[in-house]
Amino acid sequence: MNPNNPLQQYFRQPAIYIKLPSQGKYYPSSTLDPSVTGEYPVYPMTAIDEITYRTPDALFNSQATVNVIQSCVPGIKDAWQTPAMDMDTILVAIRIASYGHNMEFGTQCPSCKAESDRSLDLRLVLDGLKAPDYSQCIKHGDMEIYLRPMTYKNLTDNSQMQYENQKLLQMLPTADAPEADKMTAMTAALLKITRITIKALAQSVALVKTPTAMVSEPEFIEEMLNNCDRVLFNQIRDQIVTLKDQAEMKPLHMICDECNHEYDQQLTLDMSSFFAPAS
């Protein structure tokens, strides 16, 4: 920005300040620049941010999200390193800063199919977001396993890999192919998918402590997951899933006006619905 521009006072100002659920843990050093109080100012989106964010291209979306976060929350210098537990807080805060704290959304009763419009105070959503406790370790024999949240980069890479998995399964030979070919293709596909799953789990393991070693090298951890027994594997996987679920937004509990049917609706933070302007 040009410090001589007399129009500077008309530039956007921070609309709200947030605390990160992670309290800044898990970010590499120098990726964060908090205010003196430890809070982060959140600016409304510029017109360019809004256009960036609404470009409907799945591959482009993650980069757009990163660009918009770094534009609206300049205290986060590399949004790819954001731990998963902070993402909802940041996106909800940008939504509040840009369009206000009321969000209108549509709902349809799964029982009587009646449609209605509701509104939600996003400040309550912000207050309800909690950080999972990653300080507890998994104990297995004389081994202690410490987990860490995935970064936004990990999450993006994993959903890209999952997309490729689905393509892999779709490409399996059709019903009229010889039985042996089908088996070979299926086995190869499943093996590849298992490898990808293990890679994703390995990213969530920060440290393995044994009586004789402290191991944090991803390649060693991945090798252990490939070769350990299923009890240990499932113990690690289940704990990763539990911690991940704790960080996620709880679904909204809805009661139908027409038939009083009660149901849960998951609030989505995807580009098209969440960032459609409130106007």
Ligand SMILES: [Zn+2]
């Ligand atoms: Zn109903």
